[in-house]
Amino acid sequence: MTRTEHVYRIALCAGLVMAASVLAGADITEKSLGDLTITARIETMFLMNGDLNPFKIHTSTTDSAVTLTGIVHDHMDKDLAGRLAKTAKGVKSVDNQLTVKRDAETVKENIEWRQQVD
Numbered sequence: 001m002t003r004t005e006h007v008y009r010i011a012l013c014a015g016l017v018m019a020a021s022v023l024a025g026a027d028i029t030e031k032s033l034g035d036l037t038i039t040a041r042i043e044t045m046f047l048m049n050g051d052l053n054p055f056k057i058h059t060s061t062t063d064s065a066v067t068l069t070g071i072v073h074d075h076m077d078k079d080l081a082g083r084l085a086k087t088a089k090g091v092k093s094v095d096n097q098l099t100v101k102r103d104a105e106t107v108k109e110n111i112e113w114r115q116q117v118d
Helices: 003-023 030-048 075-087 104-117
Strands: 057-062 065-072 093-096
Touching: 030 057, 030 065, 030 075, 065 075, 075 093
Parallel strands: 065 093
Antiparallel strands: 057 065
């Protein structure tokens, strides 16, 4: 699967989440829609970046403040994720809580994931 296909899938998923929220009667405000948009922008940047595994990074946004959690395999990836998140339009702050965990299993998963994407 190409990166473009991944981007389309993320966009589709974001649209489905918003539609499901509306159908479920959730109160979608302009602010929460803005937060969803920021999260989608950041996750798309992670997906398009060949150095990060976006499936191991969770992004949440509240009042334009972004929190990153999950696992990356080195401090450079943690820094990269934080810097990318800060560049997304609408972001006021980033709380980078990513955990660096470089063990044999994580290295193997990252290699396998990159091979599937390429």
